[in-house]
Structures are given as C-alpha cells and as structure tokens.
Amino acid sequence: MEVIKPGSTIGILGGGQLGRMISLAGRNMGYRFITLDPTPDSPCGQVADFQITAPFSELKAAKELADSSDVITYEFENVDSNVASILETTSFVPQGSTLLKITQNRIREKTTLHSCDVPVTPFMVIETENDITTAIDCLGLPYVMKTATGGYDGKGQWVIRNQDQISIAIEAWNKAGVDMIIEQFIPFSKELSVIVARNAHGQMKTFPVAENVHTNNILHQSIVPARITDEQRKTAERVALRIAESFQVVGLIAIEMFLTNEGEIIVNELAPRPHNSGHYSMDACITSQFEQHIRAICGLPLGDTTLLSPIIMVNILGQHLSKVLDKMDQLPPTAKLHLYGKKESSKNRKMGHINFLGPTFEQLNQQINELQIWT
Template identity: 35%
Template sequence: MSITLPGPTLGVVGGGQLGRMLGEAAAPLGVDLVVLDPTPDCPAAPVAADQIVGDFDDADAIGELAARVDALTFEIELADPAVLAAASEEHGVPVHPDPGTLETIQDKLVQKEALADAGIPVPEFVAVATAEGLERVVEEFGGVMLKAREGGYDGRGNVPVETPDEAADALDAVGGAAMAEEFLDFEREVAVMGLKGADGETRTYPVTETIHREEILRESVSPVRADDAVVAEAESIARDVLAVLDGRGVYGIELFETKEGEVLVNEIAPRPHNSGHWTIEGARTSQFENHIRAVLGWPLGPTDLVAPAVTANVLGDVDERESATLRNVEEVFAAPDADLHWYGKDDVYPLRKMGHLTVTEQGAEGSAADETDRDALLSRARDLRDGLTFRDA
C-alpha cells in the first residue's frame, strides 16, 4: 500500500475523552478527525478538524459524517450499528470495527453467548427478566453480579445481588432485561488491549492489571503483577477473542484471574479502552495511534512495553455537579516521572472521569521490572493522583 501525507480524514462517532486522545494521536500521522457527538464543543472538539453535533443514532448526522471522511470508526458503544452500516454502504467508506461486531458486543448476553459458543472461557451466566427468576439464580449461584444487557459502561448498569430479597430492587435498577453472572472469588482483574489490522494481522499489548473500586477503574499496572502462566493464558485467550470479532481496530478485553489461576473473559470493548491509556507513555505505539493505523488499513505499530507504567484515573471528588477546576496540578507537573492527561470536560460530578496521570519507571527496561518496582509505581501514582482535587479549599 502507498501512503502519502497529508493523510485521509477519519470520522469518529463519539467525541469524549477517547475521541480527544484519538485526535491527539492522529495529528502527528497527518490524519484529520471529524467527530460526531451530541454535546456541542465536546472534549474531542479542540483537537478535531470539525465536529458534527448529533446523536449517536442520528442517521442524517452519521450520513453527513460519512460523506465527509475516508473511513469511519466509533469510540462509544452507543453508536447505532445499523445506521453505521447503512452510511458506510451509501457513501462507500469503510467502517471498523465491523458494525456486526458492535451489535454483538452492545448486548452483554449476546456477547457472552458468542464467546461461550466459541469455546472461550467465561464465568457462568444466565438471562433474567423477572424478580422471581433472579431470586432463583441468586439462590443457585450464591449471589450474582446483575448486568444490564444494554447501555451499561464504566460500571454503570452493574448491581451486585447477594440475597434473593435484593432481586426486585436490583432488576429495577438495571432497567429490566438483564444478565446474571456468578460472583467470582478472583485474585485480580486484568486486561489485554488486542489489535486487528489489515490482512488478518493481530497483535496484543502486554497484559495489564486493572484495579477497580465501586465498579470504576481506578488504576492500571503494566505489566501485570501475575505469574508467567497467567500472563500466557491471558494473552492466548485474548487472541482467541480477536478471532471471534470482525473488523480492524483496537479491542479492550477485560478478564478475571481466579484464585485457582483460571482466566475468564469478563467483557469486551470494540474500541480503545481506559485499561490501555498507559500505552501513551508505556508502549512503543499507543493504543490510539494503532487504532487509527488499523482502521485506515495502515501497517500496525509495535506494541512492546518501553517502560513499566501505572495509570491512575482522576475522578470527580465533589458532592454535586459543578464547573470543573482541577487544583494542585503543579505537584504532578513537577514530577519528572509523571504525565497528566486532561479530558477537557466543563463540568465535574461525583466519580466522573476527568483525566488520568501515568507514572513510568525511569531508566528501567520493561522486561526487567519486578513486582516491587510496580508496587512502588502504584503507590507513587496514587499519591500524585490523590493530591489533585476539584474541591475549593
């Protein structure tokens, strides 16, 4: 393939922080972004060539986007796969990942069924639609994680149900039709950013440890603090998952490592993912650059670790929604081993993702990093992140 610069224009459905970081990665490649998002002046707008204001399922707006670009992708699962497919066909522009893959992943029950049918290890799960049915499942499993089949993300739409008498309220909380999944006594949660390029090429980034609280990702540690057998199994399963999915791009593959050392797939995101933000500083090619390369059919960049890295999310620490002003930033800027990423959101509210910082091991080869190094990195990232606040002292 012949590549010349300036490069093509890429259309992105969604203009949140992922769209913003896609735009930051696109500019050095000579690629312009046009984003579509319902929020005027969305976070991606300052780094995009243009924004179309429209809903993620607005056929006219997505058609306008397709008419202006050379390829389409999305950074949010709320994009409508049927509308994307129709716009792609009408305007003759490719869309990646494949809308059919997006449709499968949007419904968590359908997603799990597709994985199980492919022989990929997953936790036990069952569809539930009534409180009575959920009560029976809770009794059988001894407690479950109830997940809304559609629309949930960042822990939203997930409700732990420990006893049968919690069933009715839990089902109401997730909005009805749901999937119940067995509680796992897991050792840790891990993630693999998988990559599919042209001609069936696949790559994976090093396995990452993800640390959640209240169902929201707080920190990621790369490489994972796990033994070699678990790492090998997670990488192997991630490649099996990629084989099930159609379309080029980055896929965030979330997994559990159980107390027995078994590795099971939790969920998949058909896009760059919070678990892979560390790749901006910690990998040879970031997940965002590689997503752009893959979607455009360009050669993929190397996914090697260049330094152990810990990412800590900067979340809203306020009591109610207010204008966003992040304070104590000078402490992070003064740190020679830290990089701060601000998502450009005007308002902050409790636990909203507002940015992240990444601390990298200085002067250390990734392969030589031991667990103590990563423990220290994690502690340092937390200290720097916890010094930031949106509260007005």
C-alpha cells in the same frame, strides 16, 4: 484493503476522550478528523477539524459525517448500531456494525463468547421474575444481576449476596424495563485486561497485560506489567488473540478478564475500541493504543507494542481534579498528565489520567501515595 493514507479524513462517531486521543495521535501522522457528538465543543471536537453537533441517531448528521470522511470509526459502543449499519452500506466502516451490536448487549456478548469456546462467567438470562429466585439453584450466591444494555462503571449492576436481597433484585428488575442477565460471582485474585489490535490483513498484536484496580466499580489504576506469572500472561494473551480472530476484529478490542483464585482466566467483558486500561500505552509503549487503532482501520502495518518502562496509570475523577491542579508542581518529572477538556467536573466523572513511569512498582506506588490526591 486499500490503505487510507495520511492527509485523509477520519470520521469519529462519538466525541469523548477516546475520540480526542485518537485525533491527537492521528494528527501526528497527518490525518484530519471530523466527529459527530450531541455535546457542543466535545473533548474530541476541541481537537478535530470539525464537529457535527447532533444526536447519534440522526441519519442526516450521520450522512454528513460519511460524506466528509474517507473512513469512519467509533470511540465508544453506545453509539447507534443501526446508524453504523446504514453507514456501512455507503461508507468505509472497517470495524463494521456486527461487533458493535454484539458488545452493546451483555446477553449477545456472553452467548457469542460461549459459542467460541471462550471461558466466560456462568450466566443465565432473566425472562421471568421467578428466574431471579431460581438463579440461586443454578449459579449460587452471591451473584451479579446486570442490565443487558447501557451499563458502565458499575451502573446497572446489583450484587445479590443473600436471600434477603432477592426482593431488591426483583424490584430493580421490575423498574429497569430492559433485558437483564445474572452472572455467577467469581472470586478472583486480580482483574486483568488485554488490548488486541488487528488490521484487515489479519495482522494482530497484543499490548502488555494490564492489572486493573477498581474503586466503587470504576477503574482506579492500571499496573503494567501485571503482577502475574509468565504462564498466566501467555494464557491471557492467547484468549485475547482467539477472540480477536474469531470476531474478525478490525481496529482494537479490549478484553477484560478475571484471574481466579485457582489461577484460571475467565473473560468478563469486551470493548471494541481503545480502552481506559490501555491509556498507559500513551507514554510507556513504542506505539500507543490510539496510534495502533488508526494503523489498523487505515490498513497500515501495526506498530511495535513493546513496553519501555514499568507504569501505573491512575484515573483522575471529578473529585480529584482540583487536587491535581493544585499539586501540579509536585508531580514527579517522569509523570505524564493527560486531561480531557471536559467543561463540567462531577463526582466519579473521568476527567483525565496520570501515567507514572519509573523503574519499579514500589517506587511508583510511593510517588502516588505521597501526592495524597486519591486518599
């Protein structure tokens, strides 16, 4: 693969916060950026050299992006995979469209992971209304019903805990109008994630395992290092590396996992891009996930991912933003604030995050609690 050197232009499909942070990291390395997003003055557009404001599905806009870019990447997986596929034929899209297509659909994702002997949550595809009832015999209760496409932060998901809720599941399935999947509910002790970088030369590096805490199905905190055993950490990293190698990833892939009560590692979901649970790397690792992504897609050697300090990353949602701004003078001197430049703040919308760095988890947790922002 030819190295895409600094001074070149990186095109980004998507103008959200991940694109913004990719651009900020890449500017330090000397790259230029152009983004395609339907929202004017998007978070990425604010820091890029230029924004094309158009729907992701508009081929004319995609061609304009391609004509202006030396390499194209995507910053979230709900961009149009058909557009990415077409761009592959005329432009350099090192991530490709195949992995994007797989991860856009939970059925394809689970089936592909299972075929690679990766431990996944037992599942079945809903083909008829009767499957929602018979899933009890196959998977037991409780189970989780999910839309195959489009869901994130808990959207498009229903936890069915007893027979009385079957009617709710059937009603949701009839209204959804999309393919759906049922997964066995896994009792777990922790939710983990591992981000792997892989370049076109096959070099791979993992970031430290993150322990993730969710509130109302939205990521609240990422704690690093994760409070797990060394053997559990090694297992999580091995599984993540196997996935990155099996899928021939170029760029980043985030693997979300469950650590079961029995100590097993089970893969839940994939994201073929930088990930919310990797934001801690911006301040706590020698190389951030965003710089690493640029290195990978541009054919550069991957950077060192050594953790420099224990850290807790805390998301700032719409309902937290005013408190954060009011209490900026109370933030510890080792806390790093990152805001995304979104114009409209609404409940549960991710507006930014704070990285709290310090010597111990206990000290960091105390700092967070004393601020009383997330209570």
